[in-house]
Amino acid sequence: MSEITPTTFRPASEDSPAFRIALTVTVLAVLVLLLFAPLIAVFYEALRKGWVEAVTSLAEPEALAAIRLTLTVAAIAVPLNAIFGVAAAWFITKYDFRGKAFLITLIDLPFSVSPVAVGLCVVLTFGANTWIGASLVEAGYPIVFALPGIVLATMIVTFPFVARELIPVMIEQGRAEEEAALTLGASGWRTFLTVTLPNIRWALLYGVLLCNARAMGEFGAVAVVSGKIRGQTATMPITIEMLYNEYMSVAAFALAAVLAFLAFLTLGLKTFLEIRHADALAASRRH
Amino acid sequence: MRRPLIHRSPIPGLGISAGITLTLLSLVVLLPIGALLLNGALAGPDRLWTEVNTPRIWASLWLSFRLSFLAAAFNLVFGVALAWVLGRYRFPGRRLIDAAVDLPFALPTAVAGIALTALYAPNGAFGALARDLGFKIAYTQTGIFIALIFVGLPFVVRTVQPVIDEIEREVEEASATLGATRLHTIRHVILPMLAPAALTGFALALARAVGEYGSVIFIAGNLPMQTEIAPLLIVIKLEEFNYEGATAIGIAMLVISFVMLFVINGVQVWSRRRIGYV
Incomplete structure (x- = not known):
């Protein structure tokens, strides 16, 4: 038994089997307790009284209005942030100017501010007690407790997503291809559409995906600016809170299950992008 | 000679890209955050201080920052371990676990909040177990701690993972050849290499946890002086x-x-210098 068989040989850069098994089991146990169990709980609670009850609760006018509002907000906020992201990435990576690092810091700023503080900022800027807000209300365009405020709060919270994904990818790709296209006589727009856009499309899609997931689920900032008016300014997450606080557990979890399903879809697409287009995304993931 | 504000470039689109960037940045980020600071300046430091200087607000700030720090510290250790398991070991379902790590980014915080509460409340699956053992999780600071771990979970894993992929096995082999035990290699060779990235993840998780609202308020109980977070x-x-x-x-x-x-940031610069790369 004293001879060393090849199966017992272990490279110096590998952990012992006992250590490996212990670490894997511990880590997986924590993931089950914190990640997988809550996910299962959402669907379990939603279907507690059967499919019929869950689906009926989703057909309530209040739930439908919430779904419509959330889709509307995302449909406005996400494209605007995508346009900003592309413009900012172009500006930052195609030109040399002073204060670039500072500009990037400002773009990232919303990530270090609490969503509730973001909501507070919107109220302090456009609330009915400020002069901008008061004059807008007078003109018939209230911002706070209305759609524009919800869109703005969502935009602030999700502001850096697209730019953050695009900037490293565009730095990696450099300017040579665009310069070649321009030398050959292509117009600026043509260069952007036929040279730049195909190069950054996967990173752009990735950024939009993350931005959209956060936009649809944003709670803290929207809770402050929406006023939580039923059927009017209550987004899906806000409606979930209201239903939950009224002990309408099945209805709350049914709506939550819809959002959880969307989260699944997001993760699936994200993983697909990462596997299929790893090269195009590599620059941004190095951060 | 002074650097010009902006270098000339043959690439078109400066006007439109700079215009969109600066306009949206000003309207969406600078104006609202400026309004907060302006309101603070108008009220004056004395007024702000009297508003903040109440036991209830100090208690909430202390609670928020203390629990966020503890949760981020937990995620620092756990995140490094998880990144190591995902990067070095091969087991069935590894891909799935890797994808699932991002769940807290994709799942809306309110959904996470009610789901964690359903599980950890005294009548929930894990909460009942804890109750039988004689302690309570939801509606206590432990509940807040768990919610904050959840929201910060992916940060350290995602910052550390690429560094683990880039570690050259030769370094570990060299360490072993020189007589180091595996534990010694991990402590003195691998962990120092992971430290800067892990600290970046820690900082991100901390910033996220401090501001977190949606996933916490359901499980917190929200009792003044005890389980009331600053947001x-x-x-x-x-x-x-x-x-x-x-x-x-x-x-x-x-x-x-x-x-x-x-x-x-200071600690990070220091740890980066210590292992030799800038």
């Missing part, structure tokens, strides 16, 4: 139309966050 107090002040109070707490949170991130 909730902003909401309460706003509901009372006390804009100065809300502004004061908002600015206090910003200041404390920036000081903490500044310190972490």
Whole structure:
């Protein structure tokens, strides 16, 4: 038994089997307790009284209005942030100017501010007690407790997503291809559409995906600016809170299950992008 | 000679890209955050201080920052372990686990909040177990701690993973050849290499946890002086139309966050210098 068989040989850069098994089991146990169990709980609670009850609760006018509002907000906020992201990435990576690092810091700023503080900022800027807000209300365009405020709060919270994904990818790709296209006589727009856009499309899609997931689920900032008016300014997450606080557990979890399903879809697409287009995304993931 | 503000470039689109960037940045980020700071400046430091300087607000700030720090510390250790398991070991379902790590980014916080509460409340699956063992999780600070771990879970894993992929096996082999035990290699060779990235993840998780609202308020119980987080107090002040109070707490949170991130940044620079790359 004293001879060393090849199966017992272990490279110096590998952990012992006992250590490996212990670490894997511990880590997986924590993931089950914190990640997988809550996910299962959402669907379990939603279907507690059967499919019929869950689906009926989703057909309530209040739930439908919430779904419509959330889709509307995302449909406005996400494209605007995508346009900003592309413009900012172009500006930052195609030109040399002073204060670039500072500009990037400002773009990232919303990530270090609490969503509730973001909501507070919107109220302090456009609330009915400020002069901008008061004059807008007078003109018939209230911002706070209305759609524009919800869109703005969502935009602030999700502001850096697209730019953050695009900037490293565009730095990696450099300017040579665009310069070649321009030398050959292509117009600026043509260069952007036929040279730049195909190069950054996967990173752009990735950024939009993350931005959209956060936009649809944003709670803290929207809770402050929406006023939580039923059927009017209550987004899906806000409606979930209201239903939950009224002990309408099945209805709350049914709506939550819809959002959880969307989260699944997001993760699936994200993983697909990462596997299929790893090269195009590599620059941004190095951060 | 002074560098020009902007170098000439043959690439077109400067006007439109700079225009969109600066306009949206000003409207969406600078104007609202400026309004918060302006409101603070108009109220004056004395007024802000009297608003913040109440036992209830100190208790909430202390609670928020203390639990966020503990949760981020947990995620620092756990994140490095998980990244190591995902990067070095091969087992069935590894891909799935890797994808699932991002769940807290994709799942809306309110959904996470009610799901964690359903599980950890005294009548929930895990909560009942804890109750039989004689302690309570939901509606206590432990519940808040668990919610904050959940929201910060992916950060350290995602910052550390690429570094683990890039570690050359030869380094570990060299260490072993020189007589180091595996434990010694991990402590003195691998962990120092992971430290800067892990600290970046720690800082991100901390910043996220401090501001977190949606996943916490359901599980917290929200008792003043005991389980009331700072962002909730902003909401309460706003509901009372006390804009100065809300502004004061908002600015206090910003200041404390920036000081903490500044310190972490310093530690990071130090740990990076220590292992030799800038």
